[in-house]
Amino acid sequence: MAATRRLRRTALPYLLVLPAVVLFLLFVLVPGGYALVLSFQARKVSGGLLGSSTTQVFAGLDNYRAVLADTELWSGIGRMVLVGVIVIPATVGLALLFALLLDVPRVRLAKVTRLAIFLPYAVPGVIATLMWGFLYLPATSPIGGDHVDFFSSVGVFFSVANISVWGAVGFNMIVLCTALRSVPTEVHEAARIDGCTELGMALRIKIPLLRPAIAMCALFTVLGSLQLFNEPNTLKPLSNAISSTWVPLMKIYDDAFVDSDLNHAAATSVLFTAAALLVSWVASRFVQSRAAS
Template sequence: MSSRADEPAAGSHPAAARSAPHGVRGARNGRHGGLLPAALVSPAIILLLLFTVAPAIYAVFLSFRRLQVGRGLLGGGKPTEVWTGFSNYTAALTDGEFWASLGRMLLIGAFGVPMTVVLATVFALCLDAKRARLTGFARLAIFLPYAVPGVVASLLWGFLYLPATSPIGGGTFDYFGSRGIFFSVANVAVWGVVGFNMVILYTTVRSLPRELFEAAELDGASEFQIAVRVKLPLMAPAVAMVALFSVIGALQLFNEPTTLKPLANAISSTWVPLMRAYTDAFVDNSIYEGAATSFLLIVMTVAATVVVSAIGRRIGRAR
């Protein structure tokens, strides 16, 4: 008869001995699991810091400086960079052409932003309709313009606008006139981004509970009533996000007018604020004023983002 002293201790039981390494391995896996997402995200963060954040900080630094020509024996001298305070911002804000370019940009945005939101919403609701057919082909056809680079799209539309080659009424409507150019630029911008916004809204409407639509249909609601009274209110947060993207895109308008400029005399080198900043920095070699103009646009973009986000949140609470 063996005594209790001969029995293995609880801490030395084989099962307990096996459980300890598993716990240690689990802790190690937990630590490695936390490092893996950071390792995967770190290249994007590093590139963002190097090519977006660092240049932006340097541009803000340059916006407070300017070149001053030194005084030499014969009146010449090597130009040196000196601190100038807010003089570059004052020059930009007191320049009438800056406000004129801002007005042209806002005019295009006043047409392009609502048109983008409305078309993307209508396309998403139509594709989700019960009687919709060939939805796969339609989604691809609507999204495909977004895959075309903005410069290429502007060139294609530019040749469509030319009176000699236009199949869309180039002889009766002046697409490059002082008034028609606003429609021409806005049309290219809207055509290129509607597909992306449609995908966002279509994904949103497809994620909504279908029971709501079936209940509305049993109550006698038509397809149009279901779309307007049931789907659209539930899509309000996504619509607000699409509107925010469109406003930011309008404030960053550059590719379309720059590409159409060789074809249209109505587009100047400072036609929109970003074109003005580019001209100041790389054509007139006034990189300091260009940096100030760019930072003013950043401030306007942030302000517009805050305003549109607040309106979207208010709409969401009212819903």
């Protein structure tokens, strides 16, 4: 009986983890491995009197060479970076500002305000984009659509970035608010006894102590910017400034499901995944260094 109980205690953690492992294998590793195989292949069409047939043949690195020479992909990367330049500082900056304001002792309705700021994060990205899309349209916009072209070649970057910021600020604010809760109350009391104002406490005490959490929020926002797809893809029917290859993920989707070039799309996916992992590794190392300092 004792051996059976020890076996159950030993096996229980593995049984609890098993569903997540199975889902990871089925929806991440297996599709990723299949994409890797496709990226080294090419379609070969052979025909005869009875019709034509398509087979997959080994193509080596030809698909990767074609991806690296794809000017549309590089243009999409440039547009993704421009949106990220707007989204990352705006998201982290606003989340930090809201967290600091809600941490002031005299603030009223802090819980209600915190919930109101967090709620946009719970709205699905496609629904949020559709809502903002109608707000941007001149015929339905109550925010100056007749005077401001939200879908111009320049304005569309801010329009897309605004939707991303609106949806992500609440989550990052909760992370920072949680980090502020871990600051000992004795630190705040000592600072107030010394005559430090709330602004001084925020600049000299709270923000320095929040550096690891701020770096983590920046990492989350960078990863979210790399996955930019829903916002421009949903706004595409409303704006001539957004093409079907506006960002890299839209380019991959277009290659795979519109042009039916699965091999080129697979090679692009592999390279983009490798680049995203590299960015994540560099950003995580930065987070660790900030947390240790």
